[in-house]
Amino acid sequence: MPKHHKILIIGAGASGLMVANRFRDHDIALLDANPLPAQKIKISGGGKCNITNKHLSPDHYLGDPDFIAPILRHFDQNDLLNYLKDHGLTPILQKRDQYFCPHSSQELITLLTKNLKAPIYKHKVTRVTRYKVKSVTKHYNHFIIDDKYSADILIVASGGLSFPSIGASGIAYEIAQSFGHTIVPTAPALVGLTLQREQFWMKDLSGISLYATAKIGSKRLQGDLLFAHKGISGPLILNTSLYWQKGEITLDFAPKQRLDKPFFNSKKHPSSALKLPKRFVKAFLHASDLTDKPLYDYSPTEQKQLQRIKSYRFAPAGNFGYTKAEVTKGGIATDEIDPQTMMSKKCPNLYFLGECLNVTGELGGYNFQWAFSSAWRVEF
Template sequence: MKEFWETAILGAGASGMMVAALLREQEGTVLLEGNPRPGAKIAVSGGGRCNLCNLHLDLPCYRGDSGFVREVFARYDQKWLREWFERRGVATRVEKGSQLFCHDGASAAVDALRRASQKSVLHAGWRVESFRREGEGFVLSRQGGGTVHCRRLVVASGGLSFPKLGASDIGLRIAESVGHRIVRPAPALVGWTLQPSQAFFKSLSGVAIEVKIRIGKRLWQDRLLFAHRGISGPAVLNASLWWERGEVEVDFLPDFDLQTLRGSRKQLSTLLPLPRRVAKAFLADLGIDDRPAAQLRSDEWKTLEKLRGYRFAPAGTFGYSKAEVTRGGVATEEIDPETMESRLVPGLYFTGEVLDVTGELGGYNFQWAFSSAAVCADALNGKYPG
């Protein structure tokens, strides 16, 4: 069956639903969603509580063109986002100092977005398989028949992470087919697998400790979780956004001065500010017998210092099935940050995670999805800045 629409939005996730919600005339708009229900990622996000945004909208937390990101946030920031949800009955609360969560669970955010976009038509279970241009418009088809013709197309199909929640590469294929450059996608906000030299980490599976991780000039202090497949936890997840193969440096004793232990008659494994299991495993790895600190030779003190700057190269990541986001995507150089419209194809828009903009943990990715959506909706409403 053929359908004709003024605007089609590919993907009823965070970004696509926000575009629809902000349209002045929703009646001519169809949301195409492969899942049976919209907002699947929002529903599971933040452990089911959805970390909507962060009170500190820090640009250095984003990977992508900072000028492009700044222009979007200059118009739609965290204050706007918080107010938008609160005005629609979504109570929020701040945790960990600056992270804004839905007080009554993530489904409150999904419901608010759906209510606000309810005059648009939702085609759920409509998985777009192919795309073509026709005249000044676009045609989207799904497997097993059915086409949607539209004059304007918003690609809000997200990244490649969590395929079981509906992720697909359709947005990248559409962009590439019309000549956009794609920044190589990779799993991000994801755990690392290990080389054989760190195989002993696996014996610590389930233990979490505070660490500092350094990659180049970037530094994160947070928890590291030893997992069966490797290492995870917020410090690792954030670092994974910036990691490009090669070595990373972990300080397993953040803010601790080893020199304060010199002369002590207590066993090293009880003196080190680490769970005993972890201390023993690292001492064994460093080839230092667990004995009173006072008995250590000076070369052993030097070896012990390696815990402050433990360098190793992760083998890889846990992959898209575990990654919270995908970094890379449609390069922003050919996207207008005032409208989110393609500079190559009039009427074609990209918003959210499908673009080459990715944030660290803390609500930064929903912020991007919602703010880029709002900029796009302004353009579709015929409202331009200035």
């Protein structure tokens, strides 16, 4: 006989732990494939977890803003910060607008797990570790999980496909599909981009980083770009990967400089006139068939060639893949989820939270905020 619980949660990650805390006075089983909870929190933000962001809005997410906005408003960054403070954790503001754990990600994991076994509640949350869910069916009003567990309410908080090395699986999409949901095609996101042959000159610059901007469709992004052995990476490119599917992006490698008439009226060489790493400028010149000579010696055609440093258009070849991607974009179509409760519109008492939904945030704490906001929206 399957062991019965009122609520069964798949995934002891960010959203699963938060929803377990909210309903911890109920009879809950929390199943996870890993021996330890919230391994993504553990490794995130350089070990300090970038929990949320001062500037929260649907503009920082890929997904339907009409679905995302009320869920974020219901439990926004201030609600999250207050919740954490009430439970003894005061995140610190860094990099202008990002909140991190003061010392280590473990502080957040401890906060999210310590009350699950507190004796003051009627029930203890039953934590089952090292348990990888394979299938879910419904029999009358009960969800049956691998013929081992059954539940009245099933909450799927099992995340996306990124970082399979720490337990990620596509189980949320499989469950959703089996109950008639549509899956928006998934892809790695917040990930480095690989290059086509014409851009291989960038590979020799591995380790160099510079401030740049990117234009992709109507989206304009800014931040640091890092040249890597496999392609290009860094915060600017990770955010670009969120909005890139196929086709061209345009990079401005020198957004703070104007390459106008006065710039070319100089005896300086590009490698010293451009406020960029010299190795980068030399590689750019070489790839553009230009020489590092006084700027006033540049012909109009050469000037145009050099000005491409501010509007460098190219089509990336692909990305570094799920093993390196911080998140998975795409996922369960949100028009089939009730934004008032997070319940499936296809199957009563079935809920989906966090990254498995077709909502993906930029870098900067937006994905944990989404995981926590969606967990706070659950109503039975």
